Amino acid sequence: NAGVTQTPKFRVLKTGQSMTLLCAQDMNHEYMYWYRQDPGMGLRLIHYSVGEGTTAKGEVPDGYNVSRLKKQNFLLGLESAAPSQTSVYFCASRPRGAGYGYTFGSGTRLTVV
Amino acid sequence: TQLLEQSPQFLSIQEGENLTVYCNSSSVFSSLQWYRQEPGEGPVLLVTVVTGGEVKKLKRLTFQFGDARKDSSLHITAAQPGDTGLYLCAGVNYGGSQGNLIFGKGTKLSVKP
Numbered sequence: 001n002a003g004v005t006q007t008p009k010f011r012v013l014k015t016g017q018s019m020t021l022l023c024a025q026d027m028n029h030e031y032m033y034w035y036r037q038d039p040g041m042g043l044r045l046i047h048y049s050v051g052e053g054t055t056a057k058g059e060v061p062d063g064y065n066v067s068r069l070k071k072q073n074f075l076l077g078l079e080s081a082a083p084s085q086t087s088v089y090f091c092a093s094r095p096r097g098a099g100y101g102y103t104f105g106s107g108t109r110l111t112v113v
Numbered sequence: 114t115q116l117l118e119q120s121p122q123f124l125s126i127q128e129g130e131n132l133t134v135y136c137n138s139s140s141v142f143s144s145l146q147w148y149r150q151e152p153g154e155g156p157v158l159l160v161t162v163v164t165g166g167e168v169k170k171l172k173r174l175t176f177q178f179g180d181a182r183k184d185s186s187l188h189i190t191a192a193q194p195g196d197t198g199l200y201l202c203a204g205v206n207y208g209g210s211q212g213n214l215i216f217g218k219g220t221k222l223s224v225k226p
Contacts, residue, residue: 004155033213042218043156043201058213090155098207099163101146102214104155 006105013081021076023091030096032074036087117217125223136202150199
């Protein structure tokens with residue numbers, strides 16, 4: 001089972017460049033999430049989706065956009081990258097319903113110079 | 114805003130020692146989860162506790178949910194180098210959100226041979 005797959009694993013961007021991070025899950029999960037993880041800050045929720053075609057803002061949404069056109073895919077976009085967006089980004093998914101844990105991808109390490 | 118405080122932030126011990134990690138909040142949670150994250154990987158779910166006072170065991174790991182469902186602890190008996198990693202607690206309150214997890218900042222455990 002692939003679970004949650006994130007691409008790319010590493011990326012270096014110049015300030016002002018744009019990019020899209022792809023998250024794909026093969027578990028038929030309804031809910032999907034994008035987090036960023038920074039030293040001393042823990043995991044912070046950027047955006048999430050409770051189903052195909054729906055998205056919502058999390059704790060730190062500014063500077064990011066997302067789309068969930070297909071149930072299995074959740075895309076995170078950076079329109080104009082800033083050094084403050086240097087981080088490790090994790091995608092996660094879970095089934096609908098209470099008590100389920102999240103399945104995380106292995107992360108994308110993004111550096112903005 | 115619900116917060117989860119984890120302590121200690123860092124823990125370095127010798128193989129064979131016992132340890133306890135704490136996760137505390139002033140808020141009540143519907144359930145609480147523990148994850149372990151290894152370097153370069155995403156968090157992996159260890160356990161979910163739901164009922165106040167609940168105790169769950171996973172080999173040498175014992176998880177407890179506080180009676181008031183505001184806190185939790187993770188106890189490891191006879192720690193081994195393979196236990197090294199970042200331990201994260203995460204709580205959810207289904208009454209206040211879409212069931213999004215709130216993560217603590219983690220306890221970084223190092224077990225030396």
